[in-house]
Amino acid sequence: MEAYRPPTERTRFAVAGARANVAAVLGSQPRGDVIRNNVFAGLLGLAVLIALAGLAALLAQAVVEGAPALGTNLITEPPSTIDTANAGFRPALIGSLMMIAFVIVLIVPLGVGAAIYLEEYADNTRWWNRLIELNIQNLAAVPSIIYGILGLGFIVRGPLDLGFILLAGAITLALLVLPVVIIASREAIRAVPPSIREGSLALGATRWQTTRRQVLPAAIPGVATGVILAVSRAIGETAPLLLVGATVFVTFDPTPLGANGYSALPVQIFQYATRPQEEFQTMAAAGIVLMLVVLLAMNSGAIWLRNRYEQKW
Amino acid sequence: MTQEHPSIAIAAQARGHHAPPMSREKVFEIEDLSVHYGDKPAVKNIGMDILHKNITALIGPSGCGKSTLIRCLNRMNDLIPSARVDGRLLYHGEDLYGPNVDPIQVRKLIGMVFQKPNPFPKSIYDNIAFGPRIVGMAGDMDEIVEGALRRAAIWDEVKDRLNDNAFGMSGGQQQRLCIARCIAVEPDVILMDEPCSALDPISTGKIEDLMTELKEDYSIVIVTHNMQQAARVSDMTAFLIVELTADERERWGEIVEYDETEKIFTNPSDQRTEDYVTGKVG
Ligand SMILES: Nc1ncnc2c1ncn2[C@@H]1O[C@H](COP(=O)(O)OP(=O)(O)OP(=O)(O)O)[C@@H](O)[C@H]1O
Ligand SMILES: [Mg+2]
Numbered sequence: 001m002e003a004y005r006p007p008t009e010r011t012r013f014a015v016a017g018a019r020a021n022v023a024a025v026l027g028s029q030p031r032g033d034v035i036r037n038n039v040f041a042g043l044l045g046l047a048v049l050i051a052l053a054g055l056a057a058l059l060a061q062a063v064v065e066g067a068p069a070l071g072t073n074l075i076t077e078p079p080s081t082i083d084t085a086n087a088g089f090r091p092a093l094i095g096s097l098m099m100i101a102f103v104i105v106l107i108v109p110l111g112v113g114a115a116i117y118l119e120e121y122a123d124n125t126r127w128w129n130r131l132i133e134l135n136i137q138n139l140a141a142v143p144s145i146i147y148g149i150l151g152l153g154f155i156v157r158g159p160l161d162l163g164f165i166l167l168a169g170a171i172t173l174a175l176l177v178l179p180v181v182i183i184a185s186r187e188a189i190r191a192v193p194p195s196i197r198e199g200s201l202a203l204g205a206t207r208w209q210t211t212r213r214q215v216l217p218a219a220i221p222g223v224a225t226g227v228i229l230a231v232s233r234a235i236g237e238t239a240p241l242l243l244v245g246a247t248v249f250v251t252f253d254p255t256p257l258g259a260n261g262y263s264a265l266p267v268q269i270f271q272y273a274t275r276p277q278e279e280f281q282t283m284a285a286a287g288i289v290l291m292l293v294v295l296l297a298m299n300s301g302a303i304w305l306r307n308r309y310e311q312k313w
Numbered sequence: 314m315t316q317e318h319p320s321i322a323i324a325a326q327a328r329g330h331h332a333p334p335m336s337r338e339k340v341f342e343i344e345d346l347s348v349h350y351g352d353k354p355a356v357k358n359i360g361m362d363i364l365h366k367n368i369t370a371l372i373g374p375s376g377c378g379k380s381t382l383i384r385c386l387n388r389m390n391d392l393i394p395s396a397r398v399d400g401r402l403l404y405h406g407e408d409l410y411g412p413n414v415d416p417i418q419v420r421k422l423i424g425m426v427f428q429k430p431n432p433f434p435k436s437i438y439d440n441i442a443f444g445p446r447i448v449g450m451a452g453d454m455d456e457i458v459e460g461a462l463r464r465a466a467i468w469d470e471v472k473d474r475l476n477d478n479a480f481g482m483s484g485g486q487q488q489r490l491c492i493a494r495c496i497a498v499e500p501d502v503i504l505m506d507e508p509c510s511a512l513d514p515i516s517t518g519k520i521e522d523l524m525t526e527l528k529e530d531y532s533i534v535i536v537t538h539n540m541q542q543a544a545r546v547s548d549m550t551a552f553l554i555v556e557l558t559a560d561e562r563e564r565w566g567e568i569v570e571y572d573e574t575e576k577i578f579t580n581p582s583d584q585r586t587e588d589y590v591t592g593k594v595g
Contacts, residue, residue, distance in 0.1 A: 123394070195431035199491070202389060203444040203498060204421030213443065218434050 059292065066285030074290050078251040079268060084279040089287055091250040092268035095166060096235055096294070098256060099264060102170035103177065103234050104227065110174075111181030111230075112216075112223055118182070119189040120211050140179035147176040148240030156244050164245025166254050166262040172244050173237060177230035184226020188219040221309035228302035232295055238266040265291045338365040339405075340502060340532045341386060346400035347565075348381050348390065354565035355381045359400070361551055361571045368524060368533045370543035370574065373553030374589070378566030379536040382553070383504050386534060387423035388416040421448055424495035428507040430487035432479035432494075437462075437471050440479050440490055444498040457497060465493030466523050485516025492523065496531070503527065505535040509542065521546050540590055543574065550577040552586045 007015075063070075069087075077088030114136075122129040151172030155162055162168040192215050200210040216223075246267045254262035263271075265287060273284035341363035348355045356378035363369050363386075371379045381390070388409065390396040402409045409419060433440050441458040450457060458475070462468040467489040471482070479490055488508060495503055505524075509517040517539075524533055524546050537543050543550055551571040557564050570577060570586045581587045588594045 125394075193431075195427065195429060196433060198389070198392075198427065199431040199433065199494075200443070201392065202387065202420055202425040202427075203447065203494065204417055204419075205443075205447045206417055209447050213447075214433055 058288075062285045062288040062292070064285075066282055066287075066289050069282045069286035070289060074286055079249060079271070079283075080251070081249075084283060087283060089265060089268055089290055091253055092263040092265045092287075093290070093294075095246070095250070095254045095262045096265045098166060098254065099170040099173060100231055100235060102167060102256070103174045103231055106171065106174035107178055107181045107230060108223075108227060111178055111227070112185050114178075114182045115185030115189055115223075116211060116216070119186050120207065120215065136179050136182050140183060143239075144176055144237050145239045145243070147172055148243030150175065151240060151244040163259055164261065165257050165259060166246075167256045169241050169244050169246055169262065169264070170256075172240050173234040176237065176240060177234045180230040180233065181226055184229065185219070185223045188222025188226065189215060191222060192218045221306050224305045224309075225302045228298055228305070232298050232302075235264075235295065235298070236266055236291070238264075238270055241267050242270075265294070339363065340365040341409075342401070342403040342406075344401040344403075346382075346385065346398070346402055348378070348385060349397045349399075350393070351395045354563060356553070356566040357556075358567055361568060363532065363534060364549060365532050366528055366530070367548040368528050368535060368546050370547035370550045371534065371536045371553065372538070372540065372543050372550060372589070373566065373569075374555060374594075375538075376564075376566075377553040377555045379553060380506050381566070383506055383534055383536050384425075386502070386504055387425055388419050389425065391416050421498060422500050423502040423504060424498065424500040426488070426491050426495055426503065426505040426508045428510055430484055430491050430511065432482070432487050432490050434478065434480060436476045437479050437482070437490065438475040440494050441497045444494055448498050450498065461493040461497035462490075464496055464527070465489045466519060466526075467493060483516075485512045485519065488512060488516065488520060489523065492520070492527075496527070500531065502532045502534065505533065507536050507538060510538065517542070540578075540592070544578045544590075547574045550574040552577060552581075552583075552589060554585060554589075 073086050073088045075088060075093055076090055077086055078090050079092070080087040118124075118129070118133060118136075122132075124130060124133070151168060154160060155168045155171050156164055160168075160171075162171075196214055196218065197210050200214045201207070205213070241264055246262055246264050249271060250261050250263040252260070269284050269287040269291065272280045272287060275281075339362045341361075343359055343361050343363070346359040347357040359382060371383060373379055381396075384390045385398055385402060386404075386409075390398060398410060404419075404423070408414070433443060435443070438458055441461050442454050445454065445457050459468065459472075462471060467486060470486060471490075479487065482490060488511070492503070492508070509520055512520070521542065524535070527533060528548075535543075535547065549571070550573075552569045553566045554569045555564050556567050570581055570583045572582075576582075577586060578590055581590065585594075
């Protein structure tokens with residue numbers, strides 16, 4: 001071992017110089033930067049605040065206005081124009097839940113299938129695949145009323161000719177949210193690292209085995225979240241449903257194929273809200289609260305799923 | 314016969330083996346092989362015979378095409394649309410790129426371990442069982458899994474947590490799990506592309522010991538940037554280098570020298586090999 005040698009004058013100078021230098025660099029943030037930093041953070045905070053305030057105001061107003069009508073009758077009783085004190089949303093709620101079930105049954109295989117094709121099989125140097133991709137992105141931005149017209153022309157009448165039944169409404173909503181599901185599923189599939197696919201293929205797995213056993217299971221949380229968010233959107237849609245038959249004031253429980261009409265929560269709320277009398281306004285507000293509860297339940301489900309199964313790569 | 318160069322960094326006694334290659338049976342015969350990505354060459358004029366039940370090391374500077382070459386051996390390059398392989402590559406005398414050869418079947422016989430450990434996001438047990446299941450291996454799955462983990466010298470570390478997610482293991486354990494996963498399907502050849510580059514010296518040592526054990530039954534081809542590692546574990550070594558056209562428009566990898574590891578590291582015939590293995594360049 002070498003003996004200890006006290007630092008020379010030169011070393012001490014050099015060290016002191018370096019220290020002073022470092023201190024100067026670390027200690028002096030330019031004033032302009034400080035101001036810009038704070039202003040920007042403030043603006044971002046404001047944006048969040050405005051968004052939250054809007055939501056809070058809506059909730060508060062709905063709860064306050066609907067308070068007299070909040071009760072179990074909301075989910076157990078059919079709507080009524082005579083006995084408004086005991087009226088509810090039962091057929092509309094059942095209609096909405098049934099449609100959700102059908103929408104899920106339709107969009108999961110179609111959306112995930114399309115996403116698998118685009119991510120795992122399609123050669124995206126080909127123009128037709130790029131065209132499909134571009135179209136899906138555009139479709140996600142098409143106004144929902146257009147889907148209503150499509151549903152009316154192709155599902156209620158036209159080639160499918162189903163008539164004004166609940167299933168026709170469900171198919172229309174499924175088409176409406178399909179692009180969202182495809183995009184979310186693609187994201188989830190793309191998030192699975194290529195090294196996982198390589199590992200599987202290197203073991204002699206086929207492409208389908210790799211997709212089916214490795215990629216899809218790893219993508220499930222993302223896919224499920226996308227599906228629930230898409231369904232949340234579907235549940236709130238009114239415009240397309242008005243075109244495909246959900247306009248009637250339904251007082252009995254709907255069936256998927258029943259030709260006597262069906263309703264959905266937002267449509268029923270719309271029905272009440274268009275009437276001028278006070279008690280109907282109250283019912284509309286109570287309906288909004290009911291719908292928000294359903295939506296919140298579904299979104300909590302999405303968050304729970306994501307946290308439960310999320311894969312950290 | 315082995316004349317010691319004073320400049321060689323690795324002392325002969327530090328190397329794990331001194332015996333000549335154990336077997337002379339050829340597992341791969343490569344003749345005039347070249348690979349292009351698009352119209353750019355990656356490797357050219359590759360000719361070498363890889364011996365059965367031996368460890369063959371590929372060394373050379375970055376970008377000389379070691380990964381490209383090793384990925385030809387189990388047709389992983391088929392997965393890159395722009396890659397094109399020309400020349401002859403025989404596997405036990407059969408043309409690996411012949412018209413009737415199914416790359417899926419090839420990969421069942423010729424497994425691969427990658428640079429970055431890539432366990433599946435599943436339990437340790439399912440990581441191992443995946444391969445045997447898709448290959449449709451007969452026998453008790455528990456025994457297959459235990460056997461593979463034992464052979465990969467990781468059984469004792471994981472036997473109590475087979476149902477835990479493989480992502481909870483250390484990097485070195487993950488890499489040995491990947492090796493176990495590879496040998497679970499009982500391949501004939503194991504290809505390893507820089508299997509230890511993400512690992513600490515102790516894990517690296519474990520994997521090197523493992524390789525020496527595995528070569529009793531398997532042919533192993535390993536790409537490594539670690540000269541000591543190549544010298545320690547391999548029987549044969551190929552040194553590749555990047556060649557340039559005069560105008561430097563094109564660059565590709567070529568084999569400079571391929572010989573017994575002993576010879577490459579103690580008495581190379583090419584000056585460039587000597588410079589590289591002694592650390593003068595690269
Ligand atoms: N998928 C690809 N597409 C196009 N070119 C590629 C591709 N993969 C590799 N190359 C090119 O081929 C050449 C050889 O690459 P390769 O990865 O085989 O080198 P390597 O010897 O493994 O290098 P390293 O030691 O850095 O891993 C490089 O010039 C690289 O840019
Ligand atoms: Mg490489």
